[in-house]
Amino acid sequence: MIPPTLATIYAFVFGLCVGSFLNVCVARWPRELSVIRPRSRCPHCGHQLAWFENIPLLSWIALRARCRCCEEPISAIYPALELLVGVLWAVSVHHYGMTFTALRLGLFLTLLLGVAITDLQHYLIPDGFTITGLIVMLAGALIAPFVGESEIFAGPFDALVGACAGAGLIAIVGWLGEAALGREAMGMGDLTLMAFVGAALGPARAIATVFVGATIGAVAFLAIVYPIAMLRRGRAATQTELPLGAGQQPLRLPLVPFGVFLAPAAAVMLIWGDRLLGRVFFTPY
Numbered sequence: 411m412i413p414p415t416l417a418t419i420y421a422f423v424f425g426l427c428v429g430s431f432l433n434v435c436v437a438r439w440p441r442e443l444s445v446i447r448p449r450s451r452c453p454h455c456g457h458q459l460a461w462f463e464n465i466p467l468l469s470w471i472a473l474r475a476r477c478r479c480c481e482e483p484i485s486a487i488y489p490a491l492e493l494l495v496g497v498l499w500a501v502s503v504h505h506y507g508m509t510f511t512a513l514r515l516g517l518f519l520t521l522l523l524g525v526a527i528t529d530l531q532h533y534l535i536p537d538g539f540t541i542t543g544l545i546v547m548l549a550g551a552l553i554a555p556f557v558g559e560s561e562i563f564a565g566p567f568d569a570l571v572g573a574c575a576g577a578g579l580i581a582i583v584g585w586l587g588e589a590a591l592g593r594e595a596m597g598m599g600d601l602t603l604m605a606f607v608g609a610a611l612g613p614a615r616a617i618a619t620v621f622v623g624a625t626i627g628a629v630a631f632l633a634i635v636y637p638i639a640m641l642r643r644g645r646a647a648t649q650t651e652l653p654l655g656a657g658q659q660p661l662r663l664p665l666v667p668f669g670v671f672l673a674p675a676a677a678v679m680l681i682w683g684d685r686l687l688g689r690v691f692f693t694p695y
């Protein structure tokens with residue numbers, strides 16, 4: 411039996427390596443590039459990284475955040491993401507021990523993080539995250555009973571129903587949103603994301619995730635994105651000396667990256683969803 415502190419340290423180091431791979435996925439999947447080949451290069455000079463320049467966190471510190479070849483700065487986002495994933499895995503193992511639940515939780519949170527980052531950066535959710543997530547979560551639900559664990563994650567039947575409920579609700583919300591806004595409101599990425607999330611959470615918590623995520627997303631849209639778009643239009647109109655009323659240029663509203671809001675909502679629902687839903691409906695799910 412490994413002492414708990416040592417297990418947490420192992421999980422942290424393992425998480426750092428997972429975070430390093432997540433950096434590769436986040437950079438390459440949106441551009442439809444392979445995450446296996448070629449090996450990592452410096453984005454400035456193309457210098458291929460040696461193994462010692464590719465050690466999570468440590469290399470960035472040892473190289474003093476500069477490429478060894480061209481001396482261009484290396485973004486702090488890379489080690490920050492590695493550190494964050496390391497902490498997530500350490501917390502999972504600290505809480506659930508070296509268990510199958512901790513492994514599933516670590517994977518779930520890592521994949522959600524990848525989804526949130528790519529949706530924020532590129533307005534897209536790569537299938538690489540969501541299909542991997544769906545398969546891993548369904549397989550996890552099937553294996554868990556044999557390992558004797560059923561903490562926080564949905565059982566096999568609920569996982570299947572949850573995947574359908576999550577994707578189905580996104581389809582309905584997207585359809586109603588499109589009718590109201592006259593343009594696409596939810597992307598295919600949101601739908602595949604909620605199939606993955608539903609397979610982990612089961613139907614009740616998946617539906618709650620969509621409501622929480624969509625509400626936060628809509629509020630953020632109305633409070634931040636919409637006013638900025640209005641301001642920009644106002645400025646553009648004054649620059650071209652057009653009266654604001656007539657001959658107005660169309661209001662260009664950016665898309666809402668709902669995955670950015672759905673991903674944290676899913677993490678909250680996995681861990682506290684039962685308690686939250688139990689309080690609302692008085693019947694613990």
Ligand SMILES: [Zn+2]
Pocket residue numbers: 452453454455456457477478479480481482
């Ligand atoms: Zn370089």
